[in-house]
Amino acid sequence: MPKSPPADRRQFLTATVALPLLSAVDTKSSVPKSRIVVAHDPDVLxxxxxxxxxxxxxRLLNDGIQALAGTDSPREGWQRFVRPADVVGLKVNCLAGKGLSTSVQLTEAIEQCLQEAGVRPENIIVWDRHSNDLENAGFRVVTDRRRPRCYGNDIGGYESELMTWGSVGSLVSSTLVRTCSVIINLPVLKDHGIAGITVALKNLFGAVHNPNKYHLNVGNPYVADVFMLPPIRSKVRLTICEAIVAQYEGGPPFMPQWCWPMRSLILGSDPVALDYTGWQIIEDKRREKGLKPLAAVGRNPAWLAVAADNEHRLGTNDPGRIDVLRIV
Amino acid sequence: MPGRELHSEINRRTFVCSAALPALCAGVAFAASSSRREAQYYEKLPNQKIRCKLCPRECVIDDRERGYCGVRENEKGTYYTLVHSRPCSVHVDPIEKKPLFHFYPGTLAFSLATAGCNVNCKFCQNWEISQARPEQVRSAEMTPNQVAALARENECVSIAYTYSEPVVFYEYVYDTAVAGKAQGVKSVVISNGYIQDEPLRRLCGQVEAIKIDLKAFSEKFYREVVNGELKPVLQSLVTIQKQKTWLEIVYLVIPTLNDSDQELRALSQWIQRELGPDVPIHFTRFHPQYLLKNLPVTPLATLERAKKIADAEGLHYAYIGNVPGHPAENTYCPRCHEPVVERTAFMIRKTSLRNGTCAKCAAPIAGRWNKG
Known part of the structure; x- marks a missing residue:
């Protein structure tokens, strides 16, 4: 059970949600709630x-991780998720190019934090589906093993054995399966033209060789099933969703007319709870902008409920079991 | 199914040309990067989206995204094929391997495939290439003219677009068929038939034969096992027949999934009614593969039952496939029932045809035959 976050001057709990958030344990079932931290800095952008x-x-990143882990220092917070011996993969999301991809600045900040937590620089790998996508988003492809590396699955390759779960059968990225012991998932908060939203769970489509096969039926149940592939499920320990700039319509490509400066990071270890939280943020923004809810335009992310069901148990989509901790 | 017969020869990420065709492919370079060409059959939508109009799926695709097939990509509102002139598998095969039994028997087909497919059959035997993206398989750069020239050099009567799914490399198929025609080489397509009517009609004008893998005769099977639809495939069969392009059908018989008497009878009756009795149908044996490993190999009795049903419904040419040596590999005259083409696996043992007629009773045998 995570400790309650320390009260410090940077922390702000919104009055409307403070009471349920402070309770880390659901008294009815004694199952810990999933904590999601929305770390906001109005001046970060x-x-x-x-x-x-x-x-x-x-600073925002470290505050967020400390609040999420409930530790006395950011370093201890990072150490809840990684050990010095780990090889850590940072799964970015670069399909949209500059403007709506995981930023180089965020990954550099995470690399610094990981090294401060004891992870060796040569054991950090920034990766995505394709090296071209990384370069288009401003990353530089690096394969030198003496420093943090950065490359796509086109360089890292895929496993040769088919992995299956439920509706999916895929070859999985060797970077995830063989090279890394831990994955930190770094999606962007955005609308998705087929799956409704793309945040934590769907970002792992970039870990399989055939994501094009999984965009039927609003991504249901594929988004949940891909995450169930054993190496994905077991290695993704933490999600840090970049919502400095987010997009509520027209995704996944970058459509500046539908972006807004949210100036936040969303952190969690429960990808379903994080996706649920992100979904609600996008729905709120759509409402504010006069757009219909995703369900009304045929893009209800029903895969979220599947991810939470008894067969998958990837996390919770029950708002009563999610502690959304907002810090400023 | 496309290329099932090649399973033992195609290994994951092995470009067959490198092993099988060094002499055939002299001068052919391995493709180092994507060779994009604007795709045919799509419409532009607002906000740089496009709608693909090649297959019935009609994928709506955002900028930088690909369709279900994985080989066609939207870049800033223009749709590109990524596989034109980029085959990942090349072989010289007997035409019987396709199988096409009534199309110049005993001849060779210069056979090629690119990555990609517009369905995802759980029993696919070439999933290593059909379910891959072009950048995930080794491919060669081989232009339509080069393909036609290589086919001629290797004494192939035809070029076969096969193994994966030719619909997704439509532009390459079309251009190569045109180039082949100019050099005196015919073209045959081995397809799932999941294509829109307009591109299919246009293709029929350039190719001489099409073999369709009819996966089942139920929408349920197509939805659950194929990730496609039956109705457009049936429409394709009718279109091909109306266009007078030579047509054969393969029906992979999968235990418990598509092998009921009721389904096989409905299928046979539909063929008889909509296509006529002269369209050959091959009932082929299933082997556990890919995502369907929990079912046994099709019992011979099931295949024989399927053939019996087709015979009873009046189909003239019902075959049993993937059972080498079975008498139902032979072609029999529908009038006098004498064998007119005798086969073992892909080998022709004996032909008793005279200018496309039975040597004994002179009944016409439907197909495209060698003269003499």
């Missing part, structure tokens, strides 16, 4: 084009 203040981003 320097311009609407997406330029961020790296120092503030680093």
């Amino acid at each position: 320097l311009s609407l084009s997406g330029r961020v203040d790296s120092n503030r981003l680093y």
Whole structure:
């Protein structure tokens, strides 16, 4: 059970949700609630084009991880998720290119935090589906084993044995299966034209060789089933969703007219709870902008309920079992 | 199913050309990067989206995304094929391997495939290429003219687009068929038939024969096992027949899933009614593969039952496939019932045809035959 977060001056619990959030244990069933931290800094974004203040981003990240882990220091917070001997994969999301991809600044901040937590720089790998996608988003492909690496599955390759679960059968990224012992999932908060939203669970489509086969039926049950593939489920320990700039319509490509500066990171170890939280944020923004709910436009992310069902148990989509901790 | 017969020869990520065709492919370079060409059959939508109009799925695709097939990509509102002139598998096969039994028996087909498929059959035997993206398999750069020239050099009567799914490399098929025609080489397509009517009609004008893998005769099976639809495939069969392109059908008989008397009878009756009795149908044996490993190999009795039902419904040419040496590999004259083409596996043992007629009773045997 995570400890309650320390009260410090940077922490702000919204009055409307404070009471349920402070209770880390559901008294009815004694099952710990899933904590989701929405870490917000109104000054992290320097311009609407997406330029961020790296120092503030680093601080926001550390505050978020400390709040999520409920530790006395950020370092201890990181150590809840990684050990010094781990090879840590940072699964970014770069399909949309510059503007709506996981940022280089965020991954650099995480690399720094991981090294401060004892992870060796050569044991950090930034990866995504394709090296071209990484380069289009501003990353530089690095394969030198003496420093943090950065490359796509086109370089890392796929496993040769088919892995199956439920509706899916895929070859899984060797970077995930063989090279890394832990994956930190780094999606972006955005609308998705087929699956409704793409946040934590769907970002792992980038770990399989055939994601094009899984966009039928609003992604249901594929989004949940891909995450059930054993190496994915067992290695993804933490999700840090970049919502400095988020998009509520027109995704997954970058559509600036439907973006808004949310200036936040969303952190959690329960990908379903994080997706549920992200979904509600997107629905709120759609409502504010006069757009119909996703269900009304045929894009209800029903796969979220599947991910939470008894067969999958990837997390909870029950708002009563999610502690959303908002820090500023 | 496309290319099932090649299973033992195609290994994952092995480009067959490198092993099988060094002499055939002299001068052919391995493709180092994507060779994009604008795709045919799509419409532009607002916000740089497109709708693919090649197959009945009609994928709506955002910028930088690909369709279900994985080989066609939207880039800023223009749709591209990524596999034109990029075969990942090349062989010289007997035409019987396709199988096409009534199309110049005993001849060779220069056979090629690219990555990709527009369905995802749980029993696919070539899933290593059909379910892969172009960048995930080794491919060669081979232009339509080069393919036609290589086919001629290797004494192939035809070029076969096969193994994966030719619908998804439609532009390459079309251009190669045109190039082949110009060089005196015919083209045959081995397909699932999941294609829209307009591109199919246009293709029929360039190719001489099409073999369709009819996976089942129920929408339920297509929905649950194929990730496709039956109705458009039936429409394709009718279109091909109306276009007078030579047509044969393969029906992979899978225990418990598509082997009931009722389904086989309905299928046979539909063929008789909509296509006529002269369209050959091959009932082939299933082997556990890919995502369908929990079922046994099709019992011979099941295949014989399927053939018996087709015979009873008046189909003239019902075959049993993947059972080498079985008498139902032979073609029999529908009038006098004498064998007119005798086969063992892909080998022709004996032909008793005279200019496309039975040597004994002179009844016409439907098909495209060698002269003499």
